[in-house]
Amino acid sequence: MIVVKDIYKRYRTEHGLGEWVLNGVSFTIPPKVSVGLVGRNGAGKSTLLKLIAGTDMPTRGNVERHCRVSWPMGFGGGLQPSLSGRQNAKFVCRLHGRGEDLNARIAGIEEFAELGAYFDEPVKTYSSGMRSRLNFAMSLAFDFDVYISDEVTAAGDAAFKNKAKSAFKKLTDHASIIMVSHGEGTLRDFCTAGIWLNEGKAYWFDDIEDALKAYKNSLPAEDARMLKSPPGKNRQESVKSLSLASPVLKAGLGGKPRTVQAQHVTGLVRQAKNAGLILATPEQIASLGFVLNEGASPILMSREAESKITTEYFDLNNQCSY
Amino acid sequence: MRTSFEITLTTWKALFLREAVARLFAGRVAWLWMLLEPVVHITFMLFIFTVVRMKTVGGMDVVTWLLSGMLAFLLFRRTGTQCMNAINANQALFTYRQVKPIDTVLVRGGLEFLLLLVVASILVAVTALLGLATLPDDPLELVVSILCLWLLGVGFGLMASVAKEMIPELGKILDLLMTPMYFFSGVIFPIGSIPPPYREWLMLNPVAQGVEAIRLSFSSYYHAIPELNLPYLYASVLFFVFIGLALQVRYAGRVVTR
Numbered sequence: 001m002i003v004v005k006d007i008y009k010r011y012r013t014e015h016g017l018g019e020w021v022l023n024g025v026s027f028t029i030p031p032k033v034s035v036g037l038v039g040r041n042g043a044g045k046s047t048l049l050k051l052i053a054g055t056d057m058p059t060r061g062n063v064e065r066h067c068r069v070s071w072p073m074g075f076g077g078g079l080q081p082s083l084s085g086r087q088n089a090k091f092v093c094r095l096h097g098r099g100e101d102l103n104a105r106i107a108g109i110e111e112f113a114e115l116g117a118y119f120d121e122p123v124k125t126y127s128s129g130m131r132s133r134l135n136f137a138m139s140l141a142f143d144f145d146v147y148i149s150d151e152v153t154a155a156g157d158a159a160f161k162n163k164a165k166s167a168f169k170k171l172t173d174h175a176s177i178i179m180v181s182h183g184e185g186t187l188r189d190f191c192t193a194g195i196w197l198n199e200g201k202a203y204w205f206d207d208i209e210d211a212l213k214a215y216k217n218s219l220p221a222e223d224a225r226m227l228k229s230p231p232g233k234n235r236q237e238s239v240k241s242l243s244l245a246s247p248v249l250k251a252g253l254g255g256k257p258r259t260v261q262a263q264h265v266t267g268l269v270r271q272a273k274n275a276g277l278i279l280a281t282p283e284q285i286a287s288l289g290f291v292l293n294e295g296a297s298p299i300l301m302s303r304e305a306e307s308k309i310t311t312e313y314f315d316l317n318n319q320c321s322y
Numbered sequence: 323m324r325t326s327f328e329i330t331l332t333t334w335k336a337l338f339l340r341e342a343v344a345r346l347f348a349g350r351v352a353w354l355w356m357l358l359e360p361v362v363h364i365t366f367m368l369f370i371f372t373v374v375r376m377k378t379v380g381g382m383d384v385v386t387w388l389l390s391g392m393l394a395f396l397l398f399r400r401t402g403t404q405c406m407n408a409i410n411a412n413q414a415l416f417t418y419r420q421v422k423p424i425d426t427v428l429v430r431g432g433l434e435f436l437l438l439l440v441v442a443s444i445l446v447a448v449t450a451l452l453g454l455a456t457l458p459d460d461p462l463e464l465v466v467s468i469l470c471l472w473l474l475g476v477g478f479g480l481m482a483s484v485a486k487e488m489i490p491e492l493g494k495i496l497d498l499l500m501t502p503m504y505f506f507s508g509v510i511f512p513i514g515s516i517p518p519p520y521r522e523w524l525m526l527n528p529v530a531q532g533v534e535a536i537r538l539s540f541s542s543y544y545h546a547i548p549e550l551n552l553p554y555l556y557a558s559v560l561f562f563v564f565i566g567l568a569l570q571v572r573y574a575g576r577v578v579t580r
Contacts, residue, residue, distance in 0.1 A: 011579065054419030057575035071418050078417030080340070087343060094336035095420055097324060 002029040002052060002069070002146065002178075007061030009047055021047050022058070023200030029193075031067065031145070034177040036187040036208050038215040039197035045180045046072075046150055048197065052178060053148045067145035073135050081124035085115055085134050088123060092138050105141045112167070113137035114160070129157065136164055140171075147171060149179040165189070184212060333420045337412075337429040345433060357441050360396055364388050364445075367510050379512050380545040386455040387537060388510070393442045394536040395509045397468065398475045398529050399500060401434045405479020406496065409487055409577055416578045423577045424570040427483050431476040456541060463539035471532040473559045480566025487577045507533050514547045525549035528558035 009022040021044040029035055037045045050056040051063055053072045071078060079088050089109045093102050110119050113134045115126075123131065139147065149168075165186075171177070172190060181187050187194070187208055194211025196203045198218060205211040324332075346353045364385075371384050379387045405427045412426040449455035458464045486493035505511070507529045513521060524530060525547060532555055538546045 012576070055417050056579055078414055080344075080412075080414055082344060082348065083340070087340070091336050091340045091415075092418070094339065095333060095418055097328070097332045 001031050001066045003064040003066070004028070004052065005061050005064070007051060007058040007063065009044070009051060009056075009058050020200050022051075022197075022202070025061075025200075025202040027195065027202060027204045029146075029176075029178065032176050033193050034172060034191045035179070036191035036194045036211065037178070037180045037197060038187070038194060038211050040218075043197040044200065045197055048195075048202070049148055049150055049178065049180055065146075068143070069146045070139050070142070070144040070148050072148045072150050073139040077135070079123045079131060079135065082122055084122055085113070085119045085126070086110070088134070089138055089141075093141070096142055109134075109137045109141050112140060112163075129160075133160060140167055143175075145175055147175055147177045149177055149181075151181055187212065329420055330425070333422075333425050334429050334432075337415075337421070337425055338433060341430055341433050345437070356437060357444065360392050360441065360445060364392050367392075380514055382537065382541045382544040383456065385449060386540055389445060389449060389455050390537050390540045391509045391533050393438070393445065394467070394471055394533045395504065395507050395529065397435075397438050397442075397471045398478075398507075398532065399503070400438060401431050401472055401475025402478040402482070403497075403500065404430045404434045405476055406482035406486060406493070408479065409483045410493075423483070423574055424480070424567075427479055427570070428476070431472070431479060434475075435472050458540045459542045460539045464536065467532060467535040467539055470535065470555055470559050471529070474528055474532060474562055477559065477562025477564075477566040481562070481569055484569045484573050484577060488573065503527075503529060506530065508547075509533060514545070521547065522549055525551075528555055528562070531555040531558075 004025060004027050006024055006026045007022055008020060008024060010020045011018045025048065037048060039045050047056070049072050051058050052065075053069060054063070054065065055072055078092070080091070083091075086106060089106050090102065093105050113119065113130075113136075115130055115134060118126065118130060123134070126134070168177070168190060177190055179187070179190060191208045192206075194205045194208035196205065196211045196214045198215075203211075203214060205214065346356075367388055368385065371388070376384055378384060408426040408430040409423045412421070415421045415426070416423070446455065446457065450457050482493075482496050486496070506524060506527055508514075508524070513524050513530060513534075516524065525534075531550060531552075534546055534550045535552060535555060538544050538550065
């Protein structure tokens with residue numbers, strides 16, 4: 001059982017104290033219940049995961065763990081770049097007090113991670129996919145009651161993804177998972193309950209479907225906000241005219257506007273084309289009365305296609321962010 | 323369920339082995355440089371001293387004087403700098419909640435102590451065999467003085483590692499300060515040859531006190547600097563370690579947060 005008691009979290013930025021990322025969050029995760037965290041980018045999902053895992057301290061409040069909880073796995077953290085994969089694996093085994101069957105565990109990790117000769121090379125020479133494979137393999141080597149996963153199934157190539165998924169499925173027989181994923185399918189596969197994070201508050205749902213619904217309902221307005229309204233018009237009007245135009249207009253990279261590399265944008269555009277979606281030209285966007293954020297690639301799509309592309313697109317997005 | 327003490331012990335063991343591998347086998351024959359650094363320093367200074375035809379310093383053979391002083395200072399400097407960089411270098415490992423910032427600092431301090439103990443034993447034994455230097459006269463006093471210098475290094479590292487994380491520029495300033503420390507600690511020139519008002523000021527430096535205490539333990543005939551004040555040395559060790567631990571406790575959470 002994990003009890004999260006009224007936690008507040010904010011980070012120190014270069015300009016002093018930041019905004020509250022989590023603003024009075026409390027919930028209890030009962031034993032054997034797998035939970036999915038949903039929310040916009042920057043809503044504090046990864047922060048909350050880190051706090052639950054004990055990697056980070058809340059500014060106020062506390063987290064009680066009444067079971068064995070893993071470290072947050074998936075984003076390639078916890079690896080020392082100058083040491084080899086084997087040395088890193090040894091360190092983690094020793095850290096968890098598994099000195100006696102060290103060799104067997106290392107062999108297991110080596111086999112699952114499928115790194116070949118690279119297992120004895122320094123981690124800094126690894127690609128991001130290899131890094132998360134090693135990280136994932138390491139966490140599987142221990143029997144935790146609760147596994148903390150930050151987009152773990154999004155790592156690696158298709159073959160590894162499937163392997164990771166089936167390994168994860170096997171885990172859920174005896175352990176539970178707290179996960180962040182933008183893939184709705186993944187969340188439905190593994191989680192029964194859900195937590196929706198919005199504006200620093202957490203909302204508990206006994207059914208992950210309800211959490212996803214709540215998250216989705218909050219979305220359209222959010223998306224519209226990504227488009228800067230042209231001068232002279234206020235935001236409300238922009239939202240109205242957006243919903244009047246029957247195809248939904250989405251700015252290319254969800255959540256907050258951010259800088260992305262050109263190749264990621266073209267990857268996204270190619271994917272959209274393959275899915276049979278129409279791409280809007282800047283002129284078309286302008287004719288609808290919107291100004292596009294810098295770096296965003298516009299996609300014009302129907303409502304049916306929207307749900308399809310969201311999942312796909314987010315998976316792609318996660319690979320990019322590595 | 324393991325007790326907190328068991329968890330700390332296993333964490334220290336894992337960190338220690340990890341640090342040892344990184345320190346000894348990071349580059350090609352990294353362990354050799356550890357031994358060569360004091361040898362090169364001492365040989366060079368010995369050459370200078372022989373050119374000015376200095377046979378003894380304060381009634382002590384010049385080789386023993388240089389050797390004991392250099393090793394004493396290195397004990398402080400290596401421990402200090404290694405501990406200072408411990409938190410920054412191990413940032414990735416705070417993913418595992420067992421690992422606290424202070425663990426990495428203390429483990430590095432312990433490792434550095436052991437490594438320098440091996441280096442010093444080799445150097446003292448070899449020079450004594452060759453008849454160049456003498457073995458310590460007062461081993462007990464030597465042990466206490468070594469502990470003092472090491473704890474000064476650890477205390478400095480505990481303070482500096484946190485300070486560096488809070489104010490990154492401070493790390494650069496502390497690095498800069500380490501070079502003059504070499505001179506102000508009387509490692510390569512005798513502080514005893516400086517006239518009184520300035521000598522007293524220089525001897526406010528606890529590292530200079532420690533270096534002098536180690537020399538005295540090597541030869542009981544050594545004319546130590548009159549300002550050598552052992553209670554002052556012990557008090558500064560306590561002060562360094564206490565402030566260092568206090569800073570770690572106070573800012574542990576903030577250091578982990580990035």
